[in-house]
Amino acid sequence: MDLLDWHHGRLSSRRLAVLVRHLPHDSALLKELHGEAAEWSLTDHLLANVVDQLAEANWMFATVNRDEDSEPLEYPAPVPRPGSELATAEKQTGVPAAEELALFFL
Template identity: 45%
Template sequence: MARALGAEPGGILSLDALLEEHSEAIEYDLIAFGLRLRMLGTDALCWADLRSIVKHLPLDSALLRVIHPEASRWKVAEHLLADVSDSLRWLAWARTDDGRRGRNQPEPIARPGRKSNRERVGTATELDQMNDFLGWNE
């Protein structure tokens, strides 16, 4: 079966599934462009146009807020503020007796998509596997 240059199979089906699940958010985002879902399939809004719009929506779009609610609340400023706060807490801790002994280090502020230090600590088996992978156990 011949395909147009750059076309991927299932494009319309994928969009249709997305529309079934998140039509209200997509409609809201389209309104910003002066479009409506009811225009889909016309010269005003073809399926390729909808695909391009959905694929390149800004990070603060309604669709991305619905799909990734936790991550969408964190913008660059929030990440930078969390980094500054973590740094200040670490500096204050470093001047304490615990800091000089290297214990009870403060937990960083939880960020979306990032595991806490306690969740990141690996077991000896995981460390051995990583050392094998890196070739350090040879």
């Protein structure tokens, strides 16, 4: 399949629209349009929720069973999701990613 087929009339506009509409979630077009959110499937979101709930349950158990004189435990941070304020705040810290550092020093 070539985009030139559409230009030459061998591929209809309707067929091209159907093909674009049904691209896989990890396609370059969807990554460009939706960013990191395109890489997260429903399963990934559900697993992140499970991790958050388990961390919260462990925190509750440890808080209830700790010594009364000890300092309170820090509440667990949620797993950053694409588009969340926590994820964007981490990106805005100004700290370059490991890949960027590797490219800089090469």
